[in-house]
Amino acid sequence: MNQEIKERIELINKGIVPAGYKKTPVGICHVEWEDFYLKDLYDFYGGLGIPREKLGNKGIPYLHYGDMHISEKMYVNLDRDIDKLPKYDKIVAEDKMLLNGDIVFVDASEDYEGTCKTFVVYNKNKLPFISGLHTFFGRNKTSLIHIDFQKYLTKIPEIKKQIFKYVQGYKVYGISRENLQKVNINLPSYHEQEKIAEILDCATRQVELQEQLVDKLKVQKKALMQKLLTPQPDWQEVKLGDICEDIYQPQTVPQKEFKNNGYKVYGANGFIGFYDKYNHKEWQVVLSCRGDCGTINKTEPESWINGNAMVLKMEGNELIDKNYFYYQCLATSFKDVIDNSGIPQITKTPLLKKNFRFIKNMKVQKKIAHFFINIDKLIELQQKLLWQYKLRQKALMQLLLTGIVRVC
16 A cells, blocks of 8 residues: 555544545545435335245245345346245236346344345346345436446445434334435446446455355365264264263353453354453363354363353363364264253253264274364365455455545
């Protein structure tokens, strides 16, 4: 990053308008960028209130708000994604159909940050397509905004701040079409939008490809675990309590006592924060006994394990290698020890009596463990690359969508 851009960023962060820029209701932007309300750019229409249980495999492709929430994507390409989408098999009015260039907004979320997540529709072949419950869509009524640039509208920090100002609710958060229309936006020229979108699309595609690679590695690992760690007739069978040095729930540290950094804290679903002490010097195999019961995790050395995770302590056992034990636990179902009489939980007594099967030969155990350790290292490496690509994507958005860096 050159010195001129650094100085520009410093000025803008201080609220000072650099030469060639202007202050708008949205924030500081280049003087050539124009100010609009979203209502100046879009006509807004409601989605169809169709619950998921009325969807199937035949009919009109349907964009479900739940799928939008869990997806990292910012668009749906009907030509490519049509087979992945649920379907609605009833007749739908033509004015409810999504067209190429429409932008779909989620109007409700249990996650505050998820409110007003958007998907841009690519539908060049004009196929029947609808969105439904908890969505509405905007249709571009001008020629001022580029279809590819639309994907990044709600990624602009100043736009997000305005949107969240209108978000209301408790536990479930929502935004109305009326309030969304009041949001201000600064737009560069159509040509600059196109150039910005080209650059951001490259960064976004890099993230998507890396996500696909990580997912593929995880699927391959799962398949290999199923092949190598599915119990066979000649495997040894013991009670889990007979093979573990101890099985216990440690003392819980309240979340209010967590620190900004320090030793990692592990709860029912893995890493949950930091604390200034640790209660386990060696890494441990832990089993979630609250929440998502039955999930196996591996802690780091010198970490604090909370009471929502049951420690399956395994140190220096002559029958089983500790690393192999971890992977065999991953491949073992613990559903049979979950108490569902009230809030689902796992307690110590059923775990002690649980049957556990494993390969007898220690050398084979170590080879299998080494094999999966290397796979995990590869997945971790690719996940780090994914994180770096996401940081780069975010930085590019910050620079280009605010006009700090110009591309034409």
